[in-house]
Amino acid sequence: MTDSYEPPKVWTWEKDSGGQFASTNRPIAGPTHDAPLPVGEHPLQLHSLATPNGVKVTVLLEELLEAGHDAEYDAWPIRIGDGAQFGSGFVEINPNSKIPALIDRGVAPHRRVFESGAILIYLAEKFGAFLPTDPGPRAEVLSWVMWQMGSAPFLGGGFGHFYSYAPEKWEYPIDRYAMETKRQLDVLNRELADKTHIAGDDYTIADMAIWPWYGQLCLGRLYDAAEFLDVASYGNVVRWAETLDARPAVRRGRMVNKLNGDPAMQLHERHDGSDFEHRTQDKLEG
Ligand SMILES: N[C@@H](CCC(=O)N[C@@H](CS)C(=O)NCC(=O)O)C(=O)O
Numbered sequence: 001m002t003d004s005y006e007p008p009k010v011w012t013w014e015k016d017s018g019g020q021f022a023s024t025n026r027p028i029a030g031p032t033h034d035a036p037l038p039v040g041e042h043p044l045q046l047h048s049l050a051t052p053n054g055v056k057v058t059v060l061l062e063e064l065l066e067a068g069h070d071a072e073y074d075a076w077p078i079r080i081g082d083g084a085q086f087g088s089g090f091v092e093i094n095p096n097s098k099i100p101a102l103i104d105r106g107v108a109p110h111r112r113v114f115e116s117g118a119i120l121i122y123l124a125e126k127f128g129a130f131l132p133t134d135p136g137p138r139a140e141v142l143s144w145v146m147w148q149m150g151s152a153p154f155l156g157g158g159f160g161h162f163y164s165y166a167p168e169k170w171e172y173p174i175d176r177y178a179m180e181t182k183r184q185l186d187v188l189n190r191e192l193a194d195k196t197h198i199a200g201d202d203y204t205i206a207d208m209a210i211w212p213w214y215g216q217l218c219l220g221r222l223y224d225a226a227e228f229l230d231v232a233s234y235g236n237v238v239r240w241a242e243t244l245d246a247r248p249a250v251r252r253g254r255m256v257n258k259l260n261g262d263p264a265m266q267l268h269e270r271h272d273g274s275d276f277e278h279r280t281q282d283k284l285e286g
Helices: 052-066 088-093 116-127 135-165 171-191 205-218 235-245 248-255 281-285
Strands: 044-048 073-077 101-104 111-114
Touching (some): 052 116, 088 101, 135 171, 205 235, 235 248
16 A cells, blocks of 8 residues: 555546456445346345345345245346446435345335345334344344444455455555454354354344354355455354355355356345255256
8 A cells, every 4th residue: 555645635536446346436426327127926025146245135035935035036136247236226215226126016016125124124014023022132132233234344345345346465554454353253253152142042133134254254155255354263254154054045045146156056046945946047047
């Protein structure tokens, strides 16, 4: 990092900043092109991608289905590397241009929901599951959902960005965000010392919010950073992460709208429970 940079009086957008995603980063909101969204046959229409923020919602939907709720949904991929989050249809359902976003067409008027935490709460309330109704336990679950929403940008946008995606390795930001990420892992590790789940003994949307980020980090799936952050030292988080990872609905949730990696784990579009069997990329390409 050059230490001679002197910020100008007024920042202007003159060049992209380099690094992964630079081609889609921009300092203005709003749509860049016309692109109506597709509509499937189910009331719930999810537009997303299998990043940690997307996986939170697909895990919840698959858990709801597994528990017998009528939560059938269509899931459509938004190719953020190609700028699809700036298409007019997507911007209508999320003015912030980030996945995930949901449309509930089962209510009149149709309802849009954006921000993964808001989608988790909306679905948990709609189906009366994975979120207690008693004010005390409910406050505990919502506290952890909000903790996740506030904390993960330091992990993803901070640590992940500078450790994996930035055009060069700079010690200052990597140090700063590695320290904060490890502090957050320690928060979880202490909490999970005497509980099976993050908000108590029940599996809730707090676990579903936190697992795709911190659980997958401890399973070595995020940023290739397990060794660097010594995730093995957070034994309680690792145990919890492995327990959730073994759930069939979590495995299915990870597959939905996944566009890279093992073809057998990629289900680009999800319209029916049988798609996991018949429409993964290995089957479509084979
Ligand atoms: N706070 C948002 C964050 C969503 C988010 O950052 N989504 C990323 C993928 S994980 C995205 O769509 N990035 C595209 C972009 O920034 O242009 C949420 O939790 O829903």
